[in-house]
Amino acid sequence: MKKSEFSDPFEQARNEQGIGHMNDQDDPVTMVLGLKDVRKCAHNWKTFQSGAKPGRIVVPSEVNIRDTRQIPFEVDPPEHGDYRAIVEPWFKRPLEDEYRAKLRTQIESLVDEVLTKDDIEVVGEFSLKLQSRALTLLLNIPYEESEVWIGWGTHVFRSEGVALDGDKAAILYDYIDEQIDRAQANPGDDLYSVLLNSEINGRKLSKEEVKGVMILTFAGGRDTVINAVTNSIAYFAEHPQALSRLRDEPEITNRAVEELIRYFSPLTHMGRVATEDTKVCPHGHDVKADSRISLCWASANRDEKVFENPNEVVLDRKVNPHVAFGFSHHNCLGATHARQIMHILLETLAAKVGSIEILDAKENIEDLDQFKRKVGFDSINVKFNPR
Amino acid sequence: MAKIIFITSDSEKVELEADSGSVMELAVQNGVQGIDGDCGGVCSCATCHVHVAPEHFDKTGPASEIEQDMLELDDDANEYSRLCCQIEVTDALDGVVLHVAK
Numbered sequence: 274m275k276k277s278e279f280s281d282p283f284e285q286a287r288n289e290q291g292i293g294h295m296n297d298q299d300d301p302v303t304m305v306l307g308l309k310d311v312r313k314c315a316h317n318w319k320t321f322q323s324g325a326k327p328g329r330i331v332v333p334s335e336v337n338i339r340d341t342r343q344i345p346f347e348v349d350p351p352e353h354g355d356y357r358a359i360v361e362p363w364f365k366r367p368l369e370d371e372y373r374a375k376l377r378t379q380i381e382s383l384v385d386e387v388l389t390k391d392d393i394e395v396v397g398e399f400s401l402k403l404q405s406r407a408l409t410l411l412l413n414i415p416y417e418e419s420e421v422w423i424g425w426g427t428h429v430f431r432s433e434g435v436a437l438d439g440d441k442a443a444i445l446y447d448y449i450d451e452q453i454d455r456a457q458a459n460p461g462d463d464l465y466s467v468l469l470n471s472e473i474n475g476r477k478l479s480k481e482e483v484k485g486v487m488i489l490t491f492a493g494g495r496d497t498v499i500n501a502v503t504n505s506i507a508y509f510a511e512h513p514q515a516l517s518r519l520r521d522e523p524e525i526t527n528r529a530v531e532e533l534i535r536y537f538s539p540l541t542h543m544g545r546v547a548t549e550d551t552k553v554c555p556h557g558h559d560v561k562a563d564s565r566i567s568l569c570w571a572s573a574n575r576d577e578k579v580f581e582n583p584n585e586v587v588l589d590r591k592v593n594p595h596v597a598f599g600f601s602h603h604n605c606l607g608a609t610h611a612r613q614i615m616h617i618l619l620e621t622l623a624a625k626v627g628s629i630e631i632l633d634a635k636e637n638i639e640d641l642d643q644f645k646r647k648v649g650f651d652s653i654n655v656k657f658n659p660r
Numbered sequence: 661m662a663k664i665i666f667i668t669s670d671s672e673k674v675e676l677e678a679d680s681g682s683v684m685e686l687a688v689q690n691g692v693q694g695i696d697g698d699c700g701g702v703c704s705c706a707t708c709h710v711h712v713a714p715e716h717f718d719k720t721g722p723a724s725e726i727e728q729d730m731l732e733l734d735d736d737a738n739e740y741s742r743l744c745c746q747i748e749v750t751d752a753l754d755g756v757v758l759h760v761a762k
């Protein structure tokens with residue numbers, strides 16, 4: 274099988290049962306697999322809540338390693354909307370020309386650099402760097418700070434297997450505490466300072482709330498972006514004609530970005546907690562009050578009832594109602610930033626890169642009990658060749 | 661050339677003209693408030709939601725099935741809802757009035 278082929282492990286269960294089962298730390302999860310069902314459950318926040326005990330809607334659960342509530346992620350309407358209103362304008366900044374120009378400079382210089390090397394490990398030497406440097410723009414802090422995050426390696430946020438590593442998470446939480454203290458003592462025009470100065474319902478955001486937003490900004494935008502970038506590099510290595518097509522037909526770049534994100538679905542699923550005894554799916558599976566479901570974006574994005582040739586990358590797919598960035602209230606706040614990264618990356622690769630050779634690759638397989646899903650690579654060595 | 665009239669949720673009237681592309685692209689290029697077009701027009705984000713003036717609904721026609729599946733879960737949707745990235749600009753649209761949902 275090709276390295277850039279990501280098969281759909283959910284197909285049979287989606288078509289036969291509409292759900293899957295996963296036991297995670299004795300708090301089992303009913304995985305909702307079809308696109309329509311995923312959307313319905315995502316929309317129905319009263320029955321399927323996000324505002325459960327902090328960490329519980331994440332799979333694998335983080336209840337044992339975190340007490341801080343992530344905001345706006347672990348809050349339900351109507352408070353959710355109040356928080357979103359505070360942060361949304363800031364997270365739309367990637368649409369500004371100046372932001373895009375800086376992002377382009379970062380990505381072009383990284384691509385220029387890897388073009389001079391014989392062997393690049395993409396996850397650590399390309400995607401992590403790209404993601405970390407781009408994050409300095411989103412937080413509006415000095416570029417040099419990205420060195421700290423790159424120094425953490427890819428493993429600070431990555432859970433290996435089911436057991437989550439609390440010590441690794443502590444590196445991030447301590448760092449964010451320090452940064453909040455710094456911004457409080459010395460306010461600037463970075464995201465920490467802007468949040469510390471924001472008001473919700475007539476009062477200032479607390480330090481704990483600011484921490485909740487910042488943890489999410491770091492954690493939510495790390496592996497997702499790294500996998501989207503890495504997997505796209507693997508795809509272009511095995512489909513050089515796609516690079517030349519993007520060069521000849523730049524107008525399809527937007528569709529290509531959406532399609533790669535649909536196909537790779539960097540976030541597999543996200544949980545909710547049922548607030549009452551209820552049912553999911555056309556087959557009417559029982560879900561008990563206070564048990565967990567998950568919205569499986571990755572399965573929904575291969576739903577053959579909606580997508581023609583769901584298991585193929587159709588670079589110029591015109592109608593593409595994917596849910597890789599979620600759906601309804603909690604749809605991804607970082608999507609504008611992630612889309613700009615991908616757009617500029619594709620333009621830059623098309624302009625500068627002739628071909629990419631894969632030298633060696635180790636796949637990263639998520640263990641979802643009933644399903645094993647390839648989500649990216651632990652490592653992938655390639656050689657970039659200039660045009 | 662078709663004239664397309666947007667009415668934003670602040671009741672501002674924006675009259676634009678175009679002869680190609682999608683209605684969403686036209687709105688975004690001209691900064692029509694309430695139309696973001698986050699997904700660039702592939703029908704995945706629902707940030708391009710408009711209510712077609714009922715008397716003009718035959719100019720645009722109804723939403724496709726994929727659009728309807730998205731709109732069904734949008735609290736602001738009604739029978740005249742469209743995701744305007746799915747409306748191509750053609751002469752048939754001339755004079756259409758679109759109320760921006762957001």
Ligand code: HEM
Binds near residue numbers: 345538600606
């Ligand atoms: C390709 C990259 C990304 C993918 C595939 C992705 C995917 C998702 C998905 C599926 C959700 C919905 C979660 C739910 O419904 O519970 C979500 C929410 C969120 N994402 Fe992303 N994400 C990406 C990048 C980012 C980035 C770069 C950031 C920020 C730096 C970010 C921050 C967030 C936040 C804050 C939320 C919660 C929004 C809310 O609850 O209102 N994401 N993301």
Ligand code: FES
Binds near residue numbers: 746
């Ligand atoms: S622009 Fe995203 S659905 Fe229309």
